[in-house]
Amino acid sequence: MKQKYSSFTLATLLISILLASCAQWASDYRRDGFYLTQTAFESCEEPNNLNMVVELKNVRVHIVSDRKYFEWEKASAEDSRILGYATTANDIFVFGRKLGNQIVVNQAILGHELNHLLHYQNSMVANPDRLDIIEHELRAHGR
Numbered sequence: 001m002k003q004k005y006s007s008f009t010l011a012t013l014l015i016s017i018l019l020a021s022c023a024q025w026a027s028d029y030r031r032d033g034f035y036l037t038q039t040a041f042e043s044c045e046e047p048n049n050l051n052m053v054v055e056l057k058n059v060r061v062h063i064v065s066d067r068k069y070f071e072w073e074k075a076s077a078e079d080s081r082i083l084g085y086a087t088t089a090n091d092i093f094v095f096g097r098k099l100g101n102q103i104v105v106n107q108a109i110l111g112h113e114l115n116h117l118l119h120y121q122n123s124m125v126a127n128p129d130r131l132d133i134i135e136h137e138l139r140a141h142g143r
């Protein structure tokens with residue numbers, strides 16, 4: 001069966017394909033990530049009268065272009081999927097990219113690794129690697 005398409009239909013289809021194929025801007029991804037992260041944060045219980053200070057001294061953030069610069073063998077292995085890590089000596093290792101002439105780090109990864117330093121300093125701050133486990137345990141106990 002032969003089908004006929006109007007020029008309007010073809011133009012609409014072409015525009016739809018072009019719009020669907022446009023990549024999101026990096027800032028769109030960051031905005032969406034911030035929103036989702038904040039939504040997850042707000043789902044946690046609000047504490048009463050929390051006014052905690054965790055002091056971090058001599059924090060060094062290593063911003064690298066390649067995992068060969070990671071100083072932890074597990075992270076520097078070519079097949080590693082580790083995107084950053086923190087040490088109890090207050091070192092953070094993250095990847096850096098370029099935006100124009102400036103260096104950009106993944107803010108979510110940097111925040112996650114900084115969270116590890118807070119946890120190392122004060123175990124009342126949750127280990128960011130255990131948030132899922134803690135949440136599952138709380139739900140299992142109906143809290």
Ligand SMILES: [Zn+2]
Binds near residue numbers: 112116128129
């Ligand atoms: Zn972690």
